[in-house]
Amino acid sequence: MEHFIKSRLIDTALKIEFDKTHTNAESYALEFNKLTQNDEDPIGEWLRLMRAKKGNLEGDNVVILELLVEIYRKIESLESKIEGSTKDYVPLGEKAIINTIGHGCFALLDTKLSENILYYGRIELPTFPTRIVPVYFVYHSGLAWIEQIHARDEIEWDSYVAGKERALIRSLKLNKKASNDQ
DSSP: TTTTTOOOEEEEEEEEEEEGGGGGGHHHHHHHHHHHHHHTTTHHHHHEEEEEEEOOOOHHHEEEEEEEHHHHHHHHHHHHHHTTTTOOOOOSSSSEEEEEETEEEEESSSSOOOOOEEEEEEEOSSSSSSSEEEEEEEEETOOOOOEEEEEEEHHHHHHHHHHHHHHHHHHHHHHHHHHHHH
């Protein structure tokens, strides 16, 4: 619990499913590793390999390539729905809304969590593309502190938090300017 530092907290609304780790620790560990190993699609893996091989892809091609990859993912998703197959996740006992986030922590709306118990959860992060981020967290002092998250997911999480912080700062500046103009 040595990482309990102050984090700027930002309002948001994210979906999370979670459960105490001891209820199904082995299945949670397998899913945690599986969710980020291949990012659940071969085209995304191919794109990562191309970036690793050639460095950052250049200019406008990157945007077009990202959009084509996302279109491919959408087509795959529609195909799965038509065929009736869905992604199977390990069932988790609780669902909630994350109403506040920070770097390495979050708060849940109307949920009773036990102090200092390890939980496993899946957070739906509204990035492009939307990601399911598996995390292990511990509830302490009114916040859920992320204990374990994959490196790539942590980068996405921190980028999302920073984006929400920037939006809040812009909003505060606009409100201040509007009140000064009156």
